Amino acid sequence: MGLRLEGKVVLVTGAGARRGIGRAIALGMAREGARIAAADIDPGLVEETAAAILAGGGQAVAIRADVALAADVRGMVEGTVAAFGRLDVLVNNAGIAPIKPFLDLEEATWDRTFDVNAKGVYLCSQAAARQMIRQGTGGRIINVSSISEIVSGRGLTHYSATKGAVRNLTRGMASELGKHGIAVNAIGPGTIETDILNYLPQADQDRLRGQNLHQTPLGRLGRPEDIVGAAIFLASDEAAYVSGITLFVDGGQLCGAG
Numbered sequence: 001m002g003l004r005l006e007g008k009v010v011l012v013t014g015a016g017a018r019r020g021i022g023r024a025i026a027l028g029m030a031r032e033g034a035r036i037a038a039a040d041i042d043p044g045l046v047e048e049t050a051a052a053i054l055a056g057g058g059q060a061v062a063i064r065a066d067v068a069l070a071a072d073v074r075g076m077v078e079g080t081v082a083a084f085g086r087l088d089v090l091v092n093n094a095g096i097a098p099i100k101p102f103l104d105l106e107e108a109t110w111d112r113t114f115d116v117n118a119k120g121v122y123l124c125s126q127a128a129a130r131q132m133i134r135q136g137t138g139g140r141i142i143n144v145s146s147i148s149e150i151v152s153g154r155g156l157t158h159y160s161a162t163k164g165a166v167r168n169l170t171r172g173m174a175s176e177l178g179k180h181g182i183a184v185n186a187i188g189p190g191t192i193e194t195d196i197l198n199y200l201p202q203a204d205q206d207r208l209r210g211q212n213l214h215q216t217p218l219g220r221l222g223r224p225e226d227i228v229g230a231a232i233f234l235a236s237d238e239a240a241y242v243s244g245i246t247l248f249v250d251g252g253q254l255c256g257a258g
């Protein structure tokens with residue numbers, strides 16, 4: 001069997017973090033033959049991601065962009081097309097999860113969480129879809145949502161509200177963009193061991209890492225690599241007729257403890 005994403009140009013946002021889901025997806029898709037535009041608000045980290053892909057024999061370019069800023073997002077899509085001539089797949093992965101009990105939540109935290117997690121998906125998807133429509137070859141948009149699109153957690157009310165928005169952005173965009181051959185889906189990770197967990201108080205991190213054996217049916221926290229197969233599937237020809245879904249990758253977490 002050939003490489004599953006041979007020749008595809010994939011733009012991954014939030015692809016910088018060393019232990020992050022975005023970097024794992026970028027590296028995994030590059031191994032399947034995709035050319036990767038790796039974008040992140042942190043220019044140093046995303047250069048490392050691109051360097052790791054190049055070191056593995058793949059093709060990659062690093063782009064600094066804040067997904068919450070329309071001008072950055074336009075530059076990010078233009079940079080991708082300048083590097084590789086086209087855009088086939090957008091992975092909306094950039095996200096933040098500041099923890100705040102609802103009664104203490106300040107407006108600034110609410111606004112920034114929505115700007116990055118929800119407005120970022122709108123801005124990036126619109127810019128990418130316009131490029132895909134200009135090309136006339138269809139495309140894929142993959143939103144990294146969360147199990148938090150349907151359940152919440154302590155201090156995560158605003159975060160889960162953004163992921164609820166991503167759930168319905170996914171369905172709305174799938175509905176409107178289908179006629180252009182663009183399929184839009186989401187991945188809903190459960191708790192994954194990345195630096196995003198550092199937002200949690202230490203006691204909660206210890207509780208999650210220590211007790212998760214009892215909280216997740218498959219008996220462990222997720223790893224960034226656990227998300228890669230779902231992303232490759234949704235970007236591949238095998239998913240040609242899949243649109244508007246959230247594919248949960250959570251070790252059964254949404255089913256509750258066994």
Ligand SMILES: NC(=O)c1ccc[n+]([C@@H]2O[C@H](COP(=O)([O-])OP(=O)(O)OC[C@H]3O[C@@H](n4cnc5c(N)ncnc54)[C@H](O)[C@@H]3O)[C@@H](O)[C@H]2O)c1
Binds near residue numbers: 040144
């Ligand atoms: N780790 C989990 O438990 C978990 C669970 C469900 C969903 N998710 C989602 O997965 C995605 C990736 O999370 P992660 O755990 O890898 O987090 P992470 O913190 O390890 O990585 C997030 C990356 O996004 C970048 N970023 C942040 N704000 C940005 C912005 N405005 N513009 C561009 N880049 C920006 C960061 O620099 C970082 O490289 C997020 O959307 C998150 O909500 C994570």
